[in-house]
Amino acid sequence: MEVPLSVVLAKIVCVSEAVRAEGLVKHYKEVKAIDGVSLSVPEGTVLGVLGPNGAGKTTTVRVLTTLIAPDAGRATVAGHDVVKEPDAVRSLIGVSGQYAAVDEYLTGYENLEMIGRLYHLKAAQAKARARELLAEFRLDDAADRPAKTYSGGMRRRLDLAGALVARPPVIFLDEPTTGLDPRSRGDMWEVIAGLVREGTSLLLTTQYLEEADRLADNIVVVDRGLVIAEGTADQLKDQVGGARLAVTVADTARLGEARGLLESIGSGASEVDEHTRTVTVPVSGGTESLLAAVRRLDEHQITVQDIGIRRPTLDDAFLSLTGHKAEETTEDDPAQDREREAQNA
Amino acid sequence: MTTAALVTDAATVARRNLIKIKRVPDLLVFTTLQPIMFVLLFGYVFGSLAPQDPQGYREFMMAGIFAQTIIFGATITGSGMAEDMQKGVIDRFRTLPMHPGSVLAGRTVSDLMNNVIVLVVMSLTGLVIGWRIREGVLHAAVAFGLMLLFAYAFSWVMAFVGLKVRAPEIVNNAAFIVIFPLTFVANTFVPAENMPAVLKTIAGWNPVSTITHAARENFGNLFALPGRPGQSQAARLSEIEYTWALRHAEIYTLGWIVLLLAIFVPLSTAAYKKAVAR
Known part of the structure; x- marks a missing residue:
């Protein structure tokens, strides 16, 4: 069967890029949440979106995960337009948010089983997958307890497990470790590193340079709604002066x-x-x-x-790129204060 | 997305909401205790206004309390949606390949089931204090059906409010301020025909009055007070059915149900499709 070359090429282009965003703009009344963000996640790689609070990371993720429509620009996930084909995109992505969106009245098991059903897995499949993920994330002891009783770290793990229920090829993690104590953060890093080894395409936002350095193949640095630098961790460090x-x-x-x-x-x-x-x-x-x-x-x-x-650290890089430190915030954020206390402890 | 997806997804969401009732039993205890309290308080306190026939008043009042309670019951749709928004649960749902109508459908159906439970508890309490179904089971079913349908339609109004207001406490407070007068400027607790002119007109066209009146017709508990000596049944009826709406209570109520659904199902669905936490 003959297939036109252009179709073959188009397929290669689509398949090789898990996420692509071009000039995404989203303005709220007075705030330019994002002001022309472009990025790309080649299939099977991890892109770290690094920036301080209010830089536009979450808005970018919300556009890419079909939650909000951009004012301008376009984005595709696995070749599907996020605005025109949201259903196709949703069936290919897993999302874990900044604050764990678990249902606290449901048990860990019920949470995951429900998500499985909503991905339209068969009943038996959804049940088996829920048990499997609970074991994988060391939540099996707490599986049948309402999520209300979980610690912050456990909720995050459950939320992340929720993103993996349908084994989606593209995963978005929006600040997966913000607000976690150092030990829980280490746990999360292990889990995420495991995903990466399995070849999942991942877009990860973070305000921690160490996190981006450890987990990401490529990094884009965003500040005030704009991508101000991109490259591997090493390239960014070299940019500071080598x-x-x-x-x-x-x-x-x-x-x-x-x-x-x-x-x-x-x-x-x-x-x-x-x-x-x-x-x-x-x-x-x-x-x-x-x-x-x-x-x-x-x-x-x-x-x-x-x-x-x-070699300069990513902290040096961020400081020289933005003129301020990565973990500086523009507004008071109690979650971050707690975070810093946890880090200092 | 297919209708089959809507049904299965809505069932999944409804089941999730009902699990909450199981996990937080205080919620159910509170929503059922309050109507029991109302039945007893109103029945015996207001019933004493009609010393010749307190039993007649108690039967009359039941339909009013049913109507008020299920309308308040429907407001939990609003606070439920607002709470899910606040906690990011809606964000998660919206990134899943679900039917876009299923979260609202599941929520309104589970709140309807909550209302069914409340109606059963209140009916049993009513039966204990002497309320009786006097027109047969079929008519009683029509009465309950009409009330539940109205409550269901009202759930969609509250869903819209919840999605727009986003704070569960504010939804509850605002609902109370609007709904309390709405259910009082009506024939729910006292016969509306004796109210001052303005209130009487409002009460005559208030859908809460017509639901209540339709229920009373079907239960056979139409009159709060005994008729005047020599007054015919027809004359008594025309006295309480003083508007077109009250004379055609079932049709008028159905009209409201259709109207509310026609406006608020699309509005709430559109609001849901754009809903994002914070």
């Missing part, structure tokens, strides 16, 4: 000499910290620079206590 070579010498007296040698290798002005006996210099060559430094210092018989390439 790697730096840091050398700690054993003898303070040789610090000046070491500085001279390192500046000849480095690509910019050096910094010296006499207290820690450390010279830091920007380098462009990565490991080559490191090896060159070791050789030169050795030639001059300067004893080195510590040497290494220091």
